[in-house]
Amino acid sequence: xxxxxxxxxxxxxxxxxxxxxxxxxWKDNISVRVLHQTRQALTCEVKIPDSSTFxxxxxxxSNESSERIDLWVELLNTYQNFSLDAHLGCQILNLxxxxxxxxxxxxxxxxxxxxxxxAYKIPSFGTRPFKFYNYLSKHPWFHQLVLEAWTQAGGTxxxxxxxx
Numbered sequence: 133x134x135x136x137x138x139x140x141x142x143x144x145x146x147x148x149x150x151x152x153x154x155x156x157x158w159k160d161n162i163s164v165r166v167l168h169q170t171r172q173a174l175t176c177e178v179k180i181p182d183s184s185t186f187x188x189x190x191x192x193x194s195n196e197s198s199e200r201i202d203l204w205v206e207l208l209n210t211y212q213n214f215s216l217d218a219h220l221g222c223q224i225l226n227l228x229x230x231x232x233x234x235x236x237x238x239x240x241x242x243x244x245x246x247x248x249x250x251a252y253k254i255p256s257f258g259t260r261p262f263k264f265y266n267y268l269s270k271h272p273w274f275h276q277l278v279l280e281a282w283t284q285a286g287g288t289x290x291x292x293x294x295x296x
Contacts, residue, residue: 143176145169145192153192168210172203175210180250184227 139160146152149171156174158164163179167187175189189210193200228250236245268274 143174145171145174154190156188156190168213170203170206172199173206173210186227 140157141160141164142155142157143164143166144152144156145154148169153171154169154174156164156176158178161181165177165179166174167177168175172193173189173191175187177185178188179185189207191203193203231248231250234247234249236247238244
């Protein structure tokens with residue numbers, strides 16, 4: 133890979149699947165160690181300089197439901213075998229609050245590569261992307277607050293429309 137793209141490394145799940153359906157690329161300054169690979173998943177430990185270590189699993193799930201059941205079993209075993217509860221103490225969004233995933237256009241197949249950018253910086257100008265954290269919907273007052281906000285917004289919007 134170094135000859136083709138300087139400063140980049142890669143790994144794949146070719147040892148578990150002759151087709152090698154999962155390929156993970158990273159820059160030289162990052163350390164990646166494969167923990168486990170199967171036909172449908174590739175789990176790696178990722179070390180980024182001046183940051184925490186985390187575990188990343190890339191998944192290429194089968195179209196067959198019976199094989200996807202195997203994937204869920206593999207993921208549970210991976211979690212237990214590598215004691216990932218210790219690694220999961222920090223949420224990924226706490227480590228990389230502005231991370232983003234870009235799904236690129238497919239080139240030679242019907243699959244789209246995913247570019248995970250952990251260093252993505254939100255622009256300090258212009259419109260900022262909207263983020264909604266699902267845990268907020270679990271708050272006991274969530275439904276009532278949204279209902280009140282929508283009622284207020286609807287009234288104001290209607291009043292502004294009536295002015296025009």
